[in-house]
Amino acid sequence: MNDLTRAFVVCVAASLLAGGCAAKQPSPSRRFIRQGEPKNKVPPKALDPSLQQDSLERTIAKTRELTKHAQPPPRTPIKTAETENGTLASALQDLRIGPTPARQLAVAEAYRRLGILDQALDHYQAARRMNPSSAAAYDGMARVWRDWHLPQFGLGDSHRAIYFAPRSPEALNTLGTILQALGKVQEAEAVFAKAVAIEPAAGYAFNNLCYAAILASDPEAVATCRRALAASPGLRATSNNLALALGLTGELGLAQEAFAQTGTAADTAYNMGMVYLARREFKEADKAFRQATMLNPRARAAWQRLEQVRAATTAATTTSTSSSPP
Missing domain, CATH: 1.25.40.10 (Tetratricopeptide repeat domain)
Structure with missing residues (x-):
């Protein structure tokens, strides 16, 4: 047996043991993965564009049908001054029928009584634009500035109100409160x-x-x-x-009898404390405010005044000590 024949025999024997000769060795994927149709192969008809379009249209139609019959969850209505206050709601309803100076003033007054001053000012200004000689509009604007603790901005409007209504006790009263606030x-x-x-x-x-x-x-x-x-x-x-x-x-x-006719015992004690405080009788004021806090422990104003009296007493004592001769 020549060398070529011997090599051929050895190669055949090796192929029986190892599954093939090095010159003919299959790829690893062919050695370890079973050949055949993949289990999850997509059928050709599923890739048909016309079928995909039909499925999309049916989904959209179904969604529209569900949306048509859908009901939103119940919502609790938000409470506002415009819906809760009958006077304001009625005034606004009249204003929607047709704006007039009187209707603007009615809305403004309703807002001002509720403390919604920015809205009140807007409607007072609207009334003034519709009737530039409206004393009530100027008086209302002056009151808004006063209630905003900016009386200096209401002084001019107050004088204009009196100019257009010189015998109006309301306009005069507003001017008095503004002057008082200005000191x-x-x-x-x-x-x-x-x-x-x-x-x-x-x-x-x-x-x-x-x-x-x-x-x-x-x-x-x-x-x-x-x-x-x-x-x-x-x-x-x-x-x-x-x-x-x-x-x-x-x-x-x-004074104590008069206070007692209009308030509780705690109110009377507090008011007497204010009298003593104004008279700079700090010892008596301290007693009155302490009595007010004992009668009504929740009387925050009484506690605050009590601290004020004690601070004033300390300051007065310090001043007296520093001014006394050595």
Whole structure:
């Protein structure tokens, strides 16, 4: 057996043992993966574009049908001043029928009473644009600036209101409150007095006159407050102002009786504390405010005033000590 024959025999024997000769060795994929049709082969018809388009159209149609009959979840309506307040809602309904100066003013007043001052100002300004001589519109704008604690911006509007309605106790009262807020107490007192002279039954103006007289240290403050209370017997603010006037003039017993007629025991103690504080009688003020906190532990104002009195007492003691001779 020659060398070529011997090599051929060895190759055949090796192929029986190893599955083939190196010269004819199959690829690894053919050795380890079974040949045949793949199990997950996609049928040719599934790749048909017309079938895919038909499936998409059916899905869209089904979605539209479901959407047509879908119901949104129930929603709780949002409560607003416009829906909850009957006066405002009615005024807005009238305004939608047709805007007039009177309807703009009605909406503005409703907003102002609710404390929604920006909306109130918008409607007062709308009323003024429709009627440039509207005293009520100017007066309303002045009140908004006052209630925003910016009385200086309302002073001009208040004067314009009086220009167009010189005998309006309401406009005069507004001007008085603005002057008082600006610290012009005596001017405010004179304006309130003019309003009362025009309308003696104007309890709000009479009460403001009483308080302005107290602030101005008017010796007739008690008499003025008595007249104010006679004009409006049920006005609690006037009764309290009369008590304050009595207390500041030294009639402390009468002041306490007057306070007791309009409030609780805690209210009376607090108000007497305010009288003592104004009189700079800090020891008595401390006792009154402590009594108010014991009668009503939730009386936040009484606690604040108590701290104020104690701070004032400390400051007064320090000043007295530093000014005394060595």
